[in-house]
Amino acid sequence: MSDVDPDLSGVEAGLASYVAARRWFRGKARSIAAATLRDAIPLPVDGRRAWIGLVDVAYADGATDPYTLPLMTVDAEQAAAIRRERPHLVVRERADGGAVVDAVGDARVLRALLALIGRDAVIEHGGSVLRFRRTARALEAVDAEPRPIDVEQSNTSVVYGQSYILKVIRKIDEGVSADLEMGEFLTHAGYAHAPAVAGAIDLAYGGAEPATLGILHGFVRNRGDAWAFFLGRLAQIAERPPAPGADPLGDDRARVRLLATRVAEMHVALASRSDLAAFAPEPITRGERERMVEAVRGSLRTAFAELTGRRGSALPADAASLVAVLAPRARDFEARLDRFITREVAAWKTRVHGDLHLGQVLVSDDDFVIIDFEGEPARPLSERKAKRSPLADVAGLLRSLHYATVAAARARGTPEARGALQAWHVESSRELQRAYFAGTRGQSFQTAPGDVQAMLDFYALEKCVYEVLYELNNRPDWVAIPLAGLAEWIERTDDP
Structure with a gap:
């Protein structure tokens, strides 16, 4: 001292x-x-x-x-x-x-x-x-x-x-x-x-x-964060599912659209200064994609090692059953990552939020305010400041919508409620992407249309793996949620 x-x-x-x-x-x-x-x-x-x-x-x-x-x-x-x-x-x-x-x-x-x-x-x-x-x-x-x-x-x-x-x-x-x-x-x-x-x-x-x-x-006057807000809405949907043929989103369609618009406007603002090196958009090179893949590959192997090591004792039953299905497909995950490297991708990187989820969004009056631009706390500062594709933020929000839906289904798990919540999840994900891409149409940083899904798939996998490791270390009872995300991911990306 x-x-x-x-x-x-x-x-x-x-x-x-x-x-x-x-x-x-x-x-x-x-x-x-x-x-x-x-x-x-x-x-x-x-x-x-x-x-x-x-x-x-x-x-x-x-x-x-x-x-x-x-x-x-x-x-x-x-x-x-x-x-x-x-x-x-x-x-x-x-x-x-x-x-x-x-x-x-x-x-x-x-x-x-x-x-x-x-x-x-x-x-x-x-x-x-x-x-x-x-x-x-x-x-x-x-x-x-x-x-x-x-x-x-x-x-x-x-x-x-x-x-x-x-x-x-x-x-x-x-x-x-x-x-x-x-x-x-x-x-x-x-x-x-x-x-x-x-x-x-x-x-x-x-x-x-x-x-x-x-x-x-x-100070931003607010009604709490979007996580709590949408959980409340999902609880209402589970309690009173929409009638057959009704819009599964109802009034939430406009809310999801507005949230996506605010994120799109943020990305447009962040890419608005090509004269500032720290913020100017840049193309994502093949070499950078290789480095991105290697980082996720390492985290994926760590996650599977942790999961298979705990499967017989410490994992909840729902998580253990998912691990039994996913672990034999570890090589399939890596094959999809290899494909992300070998294909040609026309994508750009800018500064992004870096840790965007519903808990980082405040509900202020009838609008949304995005907060906490620190990035994922576990990463070093240099990585939190690194440019990434704006689609990393979009993937983060899509994962957060999935989390909210599963959390609501756990609270009220009747078959009718689960069906309504799944329909809400599917349609909210579609609406968020529609509104986001409408808000960024024509921007210099926008990924080529034919490469959007490949980029979203990569960032969705990256986020799922991060979530698995986080939940294993902090909330093991929740680890089945990102494991379900991994199961959906591998099924969606399976070769036809």
């Missing part, structure tokens, strides 16, 4: 166990050797002793990941209240009955962060430099009451009244975050269906490229 305030002495003793228990910690599958407080940058907060803590988590394999941990000291009375109401904020107990706590739970600290962004403050401490900056005009409502979102996520979000939402980024990656870079680009491009970026917090240290520690977005 280098040149850290004496008030934080002893905090490192329990730092590894504290960090390991947090939802935002990304290294849960790895063995932690030590966690050290590399720096604690003092924050100017009236009535509080607070810092932006920089924690280095060292693993047994020799690698190290840096994390953001805002810190604050509290007296015995305040510590007792935090232990009762929000015990997950207590980082370290102190001998005097007080504690060192995560400062995202304190209103004064959170108000100070917004004020620092509003005045473009710079704080230097040792070899670290914190830069708070506005990205647009002067901030409004800087005295709005902050409200941390207590549900632990991969980052920490704080809402300021009805004006802003600050994302405190926990895992520090060298370089500007994909979310900030994409958000600023879309804001300047005038895309109205993503939260506008209003400010940021950057960290420079040790000669490394400045990293993003926080992003301030305009």
Whole structure:
């Protein structure tokens, strides 16, 4: 611990166990050797002793990941209240009955962060430099009451009244975050269906490229995300299936069409600056397709090894029965991947969302707003910023529609309900693609019509394999959903 305030002495003793228990910690599958407080940058907060803590988590394999941990000291009375109401904020107990706590739970600290962004403050401490900056005009409502979102996520979000939402980024990656870079680009491009970026917090240290520690977005009034919305709609359909001959989508046809239109408009905006190398559309070469296939091939082999290793013991019965059908066809999956390389494909890549699903879309009034442009958290920053075919986002949404349909069918599995839900799934997938391609017709980045299905098939397989591995490690009871997706995929792509 280098040149850290004496008030934080002893905090490192329990730092590894504290960090390991947090939802935002990304290294849960790895063995932690030590966690050290590399720096604690003092924050100017009236009535509080607070810092932006920089924690280095060292693993047994020799690698190290840096994390953001805002810190604050509290007296015995305040510590007792935090232990009762929000015990997950207590980082370290102190001998005097007080504690060192995560400062995202304190209103004064959170108000100070917004004020620092509003005045473009710079704080230097040792070899670290914190830069708070506005990205647009002067901030409004800087005295709005902050409200941390207590549900632990991969980052920490704080809402300021009805004006802003600050994302405190926990895992520090060298370089500007994909979310900030994409958000600023879309804001300047005038895309109205993503939260506008209003400010940021950057960290420079040790000669490394400045990293993003926080992003301030305009607050979007919403009714929750599209995942919850469509699950509610599907529950209604399962309860009261449409009459024979009726439109299986009903009012949802217009909603799916609008969602697809917003995604198409986003892709048009992202491809609108051919003069910016980081965003200019480029053709996808055969060599790149070979690299894409090898990555998926490796993940596919890992997934089958995991599945066959668990089949007899840890897998739910529905998943085990699907594995029994799919495992003998492992070579068929690889043959389809080989075919993706050997055929000629005219396709383009641009910057894309990278992790688009219904949970990344807010329902705002009667419209949709797309959020969280960070990409898949498990990927390194360079991959999350890499250009891909926009069809990767389309495939992600199609997979999400499938997930929602299966989740609804699990909740109410009568034959009539399952039939109605399957009809909804088939027609919603068709409608989404129709509306999306109508919205991107004539764009320079559009894949040649004869190659669209091959690209969608590739990204659907990539997503299914990712989902299998994710569910095996996080929600084994759900792994049958992507396995069903794999079964549909291999059947659909079978040679005639």
